[in-house]
Amino acid sequence: MENITARRYENGEPKLRRFHQAQWDEPILFELSTPGQRGLLLPAVEDEIRAVAGNVVSTLPKTLQRVTPPMLPEIAQPQVVRHYLRLSQENLGFDFNVDVGQGTCTMKYSPKINDQLAGSKQMAALHPLQPEETTQGILEIYYSFEQILKEISGMDRFSLQPGAGSAAIYAAASIIRAYHAERGEAIQRREIITTIFSHPSDAACAKVAGFDVITLYPDEDGYPDLNALKAAVSERTAALMIANPEDTGIFNPRIVEWVHVVHEAGGLCFYDQANANGILGITRARDAGFDLCHFNLHKTFSTPHGCGGPGAGALGVTDVLAPLLPTPVVARDGERYTLDWNRPRSIGKLRAFYGVAGAVLKAYAWVMSLGAEGLLETSKTAVLNNNYLLKRMREIPGLTAPYANERHRIEQVRYSWEDLCTETGVLSEDIGLRAADFGVHYWTSHHPFVVAEPCTLEPTESFSKMDLDEYAAIMRYVAEEARTDPETIRTAPHNSTVHRTDGAVLDDPSQWAITWRAYLKKRDQVGE
């Protein structure tokens, strides 16, 4: 029988895909407004109803009554549908493309059945203010998922209240502050140590929580620098907040020693598990001695990311810190599940109600469909995929994988196009825009760049060998093109929606607005 997939290869490389994205001159919704147009015409209120109900608006408190109508666009339904479908065609989301180019985000397939579960009548009709006896199902899912996370991490208790990974990290910083405050050391211990290639939320959340942040650079071999840590710890150390593997994909082999050094100085240790996709069933935060850890359910546990649905975070702690977790936590009393509000030492609430229940349900369904063996297989496949892609990428002249040279990485790699850039003047950003012409997404890296002209690739378990070959072939093609026809790259994208923005304007608040209202306000200010 003919191997059909072989047709897509030529000389051992996948043929580059022909791709042309839709391009619409589509105004934004507010600009489509036509006065008087409506999506839905409500029938007039019948006389007998009016007689009984009276003027409903007048029963509202004065402060809740609008004086002027809201500035909503006035548009009929077909125009609205057309508008959003057009915008959807100008996207390059996960379900369209080989989305390995958004490293650190752990782009993996979100099974549609889990979306259907979260959208089911039973879930959608739930209200967080219902009495507990009527919400036993979702409370059981919270409780059961917590038991799973405890097993994965070795921690004693979890909160599923954080609305995002960073919300969990912020909660961790708040717990660290509360722990030292209870011991009378809050003033003294005001420093949090992190590394330059840890998840940037660690430094950001520590700062928001009021700490001074001490950042460490890698040692000469590219590993987190243990001697720098020893130089940084003191009686002022509140905690270490660190990712492992780091955003370079390098695993810190001395992590137990790191934890020991910080504990000896009286600090706590928080394990940022934004990069946990390669270690499920292989290493555990608790076994390395950590006091706290978090997961991003929208990374490791397959729920859609922020742009595709609300994310969610999970924060785990040891028994010592459990009383400080956000309120409430889900408890089991015999066969009944309850919300435990009686937590006097808690740091309080992170957000309204109990977290993003739909995301918790999706993550739970995903884990239950895989089981423990499936989770381990997930990590092994993600690591194998990454190291296969690393090998293919290393074959491309002009690209390097700085630090820990020639060694395997865990689940992602931060590459550098510095050599190609020096040779051709083509920037990493240009390469990403050109890659869009072949229908794939590509991200440089967090600013400010530490690795020069970086890109970060993270091929999770969701991608096949053919997917990875295709992505590597695109990168190889674009790198060659940088030498032979750089102009085509600098003016890219050509086949996708025209979208070359000048990042410099982001430095100037007078040149951007994030809402229609802000735009109108700024426009009025400059008098245009």
Next chain:
Amino acid sequence: MSASVGDNLMRRVGLIVNPVAGLGGRVGLKGSDGRDIQKKALELGAVPRAVDRTIEALKRLAPIAAQLTLLTYPGDMGELAARRAGFDPTVIGTITTEGTTAEDTCVAARDMVALGVDLLLFAGGDGTACDLYQAIGEDAVVLGIPAGVKVHSAAYAIGPTVAGDLALGYLTGKTTGTREAEVLDVDEQALRRDVVSTRFYGVLRVPDDARRIQGAKAGSVESDASTAAAIARHIVSQMDDDSLYIVGPGTTTRSIFSELGIEKGLLSVDVVYRGELLASDVSEAQLIALLDERAAKIVVTPIGGQGYLFGRGNQQISPDVLRLVGVENVIAIATPGKLNRLIVRPLLVDTGDDEIDRRLAGYIRVVCGPDDARVVRVVSVAGDGADTASKSNSKNGRE
């Protein structure tokens, strides 16, 4: 790309090419300073490439060619490149000597500033940037097209086409801000003996697009200037009334003086006491006299691409001064962007005194903001750091 200068006004662009820049690189001479070296380079088969690189950059300006008046010098110094790139330049000045010299660059730059230019493009290496700085300082917005062997100066774009794009952005108003770019030069004669000696000359004013300027590749949403101001506010808020503050050269340290409302020279070591300027541009002897029985702190920032904390550009803060103040009273400051650019190598010290160098070596906390510090390794060039230092320099030796 559609581009227009927008308001139908003509833009005047100056162009200066140092035709001998980069001659020494390919033939291993580490630079092209001086007539003998240039001659030797040509004998060794070097090909001038500054003209070609300038053409590459100028081609990026084609979309707005009709709205540009290009002022340049004859022949190799700009006219040739401009014509080959399809421009019809206004040629000013004459070259009287056989082969151009640094003096020609200076005269050309001053002529163009006198005539008034919106942007002055120049092609060359570190020596060219120094000449330009000495000729016009910050009197015009300039931008370097890298063509030299040594390109440490932050006044250069990453590459010629990038320079063209950046110029296009600036002339069409897409990039509006400007910033100071450090001008450094390495002593080539010393470099040929494998000794690195960087000198910090001053600053040129360049269009502010962090992503496209040499030595500023770690583009940040926050500009280095605003971060430096935040560092300065923090340092000033922590100053105590009992100590003298000895502040070293650099743009980051100068921002402390801006915060205090005092003028500070970029290259000098100055002393502050209780928020007032006690002494400016001090020598080692003056420092030692001031330190008599008084507590002090030293505030320094690593300079330029090499990352020297002590021993380059701030020799006034001598081993004896460091001994009197105490190495524990050294406060290092730097913007995160600058430190990130140095990440491949440690900070360096080379005070000329082994004992002091040893005490400074190890790890130092570098203040990067009000609640932000980085722990960075420091090595002594005289000791075990020599290898690292020379390795770093080969990394930095790109053109």
